[in-house]
Amino acid sequence: MAYLFSGLSRTARPCLLASVLALLQPIAWIPAQAHAVITEDSLSREPVIPGKPTQVRLQFNSGVEVKLSRVTLVSKGDTEETMPIRSGSRPGQVLVSLPALAAGDYALRCQVFAADGHLTQEVRRFRVGVAAGAK
Numbered sequence: 018m019a020y021l022f023s024g025l026s027r028t029a030r031p032c033l034l035a036s037v038l039a040l041l042q043p044i045a046w047i048p049a050q051a052h053a054v055i056t057e058d059s060l061s062r063e064p065v066i067p068g069k070p071t072q073v074r075l076q077f078n079s080g081v082e083v084k085l086s087r088v089t090l091v092s093k094g095d096t097e098e099t100m101p102i103r104s105g106s107r108p109g110q111v112l113v114s115l116p117a118l119a120a121g122d123y124a125l126r127c128q129v130f131a132a133d134g135h136l137t138q139e140v141r142r143f144r145v146g147v148a149a150g151a152k
């Protein structure tokens with residue numbers, strides 16, 4: 018990190034920049050420190066077929082409070098729709114019921130409460146149809 022600033026002149030401005038970056042870092046690092054992180058998802062291995070309802074499995078590294086969590090489907094034009102979710106058979110597994118989707122690009126926005134009460138958000142992009150399976 019230090020080398021980023023080595024080329025900058027020794028004025029107050031880089032110091033200010035460094036201070037601002039230092040303040041922002043904890044916010045930027047929330048995903049890395051997340052308390053319920055997706056460790057595996059079925060989207061990366063099983064393509065979503067157009068026109069067919071699909072169950073997506075999300076595996077988290079910790080227990081998840083499903084009732085306090087929300088998974089939103091984001092489609093073209095930033096249209097958002099809350100998807101039905103329920104606990105899977107394995108600890109930390111969440112099942113998302115996707116409706117039949119037309120071909121195109123989508124994303125799942127996962128707002129998840131870990132068993133310890135911490136909220137984290139992750140986005141998983143996926144493609145339905147031609148060249149499906151692309152991340």
Ligand SMILES: [Cu+2]
Pocket residue numbers: 051052131133134135
């Ligand atoms: Cu936590």
